[in-house]
Amino acid sequence: MDTQAQPVAPDFQSVKFIYFDLDDTLIDHKTAQDRALVDVWTQYPELQQVEPLVLASQYAESNRRLWEAYRKNEVSQSELRRLRFEETFRRLGIGSLDWREMDRVYLDCYSRHWDWIPGAREALVRISKQFPTGIMTNGFIFVQKKKFEYFSLNRYTRNLIISEEVGHLKPDPRIFSFAAEKTGLQPGELLYVGDSYSSDIVGGSRSGWKTAWYQPDGNDGGRDPENNLADLVFSGFAELLKIFQTP
Ligand SMILES: [Mg+2]
Incomplete structure (x- = not known):
């Protein structure tokens, strides 16, 4: 009998499109x-x-x-x-x-020091074969567009959204609804993956999205990971991939 603890799979059955945060989620800012x-x-x-x-x-x-x-x-x-x-x-x-x-x-x-977060590129490649994906980032156009190009993010993602272009920064619900409209899907069909509790998880949850909180060091302002709005908390991208593995 297998006695190993299994990851608790959250209810991501409804998810049809996955947006990622960029800085400190995919890229080590x-x-x-x-x-x-x-x-x-x-x-x-x-x-x-x-x-x-x-x-x-x-x-x-x-x-x-x-x-x-x-x-x-x-x-x-x-x-x-x-x-x-x-x-x-x-x-x-x-x-x-x-x-x-x-x-x-x-x-x-x-x-000159830009690099992927460990495991993030592999996860993005694999997830983007299963789901349409996008990036939604708080940042300046002239910097973030260079990152999109440097990391060839348009190879894996459909929508690349920068707060400066939208005129609102996460956690403002207007940037989440702008991103949702681009997919033609309902908020409950969208998943946001990000490292910032206040911008990504609070912003996504309040807009009705599913959220996955990347917490590599288990410390985002001392917030208790057991008591938060995120549907999933993960500390490495292998954990995120497990959620989407077909049994
Ligand atoms: Mg971030």
Whole structure:
């Protein structure tokens, strides 16, 4: 008798189309951002009065806060790109660096560190043979379109949706309904796979979609994985594939 624990298959029978989040779900954005900031650090002696990881963590904190302000329409895209450097430098006591140059050098370094999340490409290839798929991402058009091209995402997916094109960021229900309309399906027939509880899981669930929460380190702000809106919580893409395996 097989006594091994079996994965609890959620009710995904109704799913006819699967949308994926991009950053930190399919593509490892956090590592690319950290490595890009270390690259920038090595090029500017002015930055070297602090440790590279201190620079990276202060930038990440400012960037996260400014993205939240951008989502609420409190700052524009160009203000976000200026302030994430100006605020980081001010907080670390670093002066005399031009944010435009930092922005250009950073984005160039960032794109050189792009890579898949482990197992994500294989999962996307396999799932896209079984279901029509799409990408829905909060991001800037000029950056995200380069990622679509770099990772050849149009080979696997039908719909590539960027918040800047839609004019609303996740978890706003308007970007979810825009994505749903593109499929011609009902919300309950759509699955969203993403790593952010507040943007992806809350946004998807409130729009009536099925949701799968990618939680590789089991830690998204200390939220209890047993007590959440997601239909599935998974820590690696092999687990997601198991759900769709025909018995
Ligand atoms: Mg994400």
